[in-house]
Amino acid sequence: MAEPLDSIKVIHNAFRLDMNLIDATALDSARGNKGLSPAIERFRFFNEMLVWHAHGEELAIFPMVETVAPSVAEAYERDHRGLDAAFDALNDAVSANDVLAAARASSAFKFHLDIHLEKEDAHLYRIVRESVSKPDQAKAVGIMASQVPKERFKEYISWLYPLIDNTDREIMIRIMQMVMPPEVFGQTKLLIKYVIGNDWTEMTRRIPTLE
Numbered sequence: 001m002a003e004p005l006d007s008i009k010v011i012h013n014a015f016r017l018d019m020n021l022i023d024a025t026a027l028d029s030a031r032g033n034k035g036l037s038p039a040i041e042r043f044r045f046f047n048e049m050l051v052w053h054a055h056g057e058e059l060a061i062f063p064m065v066e067t068v069a070p071s072v073a074e075a076y077e078r079d080h081r082g083l084d085a086a087f088d089a090l091n092d093a094v095s096a097n098d099v100l101a102a103a104r105a106s107s108a109f110k111f112h113l114d115i116h117l118e119k120e121d122a123h124l125y126r127i128v129r130e131s132v133s134k135p136d137q138a139k140a141v142g143i144m145a146s147q148v149p150k151e152r153f154k155e156y157i158s159w160l161y162p163l164i165d166n167t168d169r170e171i172m173i174r175i176m177q178m179v180m181p182p183e184v185f186g187q188t189k190l191l192i193k194y195v196i197g198n199d200w201t202e203m204t205r206r207i208p209t210l211e
């Protein structure tokens with residue numbers, strides 16, 4: 001049974017997958033000697049999402065962890081500042097149209113991101129699961145979700161669902177169905193259906209109440 005905290009692992013997976021695409025684009029561009037591929041531009045929306053996510057963690061998750069495991073979260077906050085610096089380096093390289101610097105910056109960004117997300121999944125969120133009550137977990141996830149500005153929600157759905165696999169889509173849809181007011185979920189459902197195309201049939205097979 002999916003529960004709100006599971007949505008964080010799904011978002012982490014989306015970050016991993018998007019970073020893979022960005023890094024592959026940067027490497028291909030560096031190999032191709034044809035300048036930076038326009039596809040590299042997806043790093044901008046990726047980072048907006050990452051900043052909303054990290055900010056939500058700092059607002060809702062880290063203070064909660066502090067109460068059950070003092071001095072643990074500060075290391076993760078330092079990681080977040082490292083992600084900010086990694087973005088700045090990639091942004092500078094892309095602005096300068098420096099293909100080699102972009103590939104190096106993207107590789108460093110990916111390395112740091114992957115280790116950070118693995119640590120959060122295996123360590124930080126294990127502490128949350130083991131030591132924080134389910135209602136408090138759900139409240140914190142709600143605060144995190146509210147970091148995505150309402151007017152950007154469509155872009156968020158259009159970014160997330162095409163990236164993730166059907167297992168993660170199912171988890172995310174079940175959580176949204178559980179926590180959203182029915183009319184909001186009704187609209188969201190139509191958008192998900194649109195952005196995942198033929199895979200929607202599989203979603204309705206897995207979650208018959210979607211029909």
Ligand SMILES: [Fe+2]
Nearest residue numbers: 054057076120
């Ligand atoms: Fe984080």
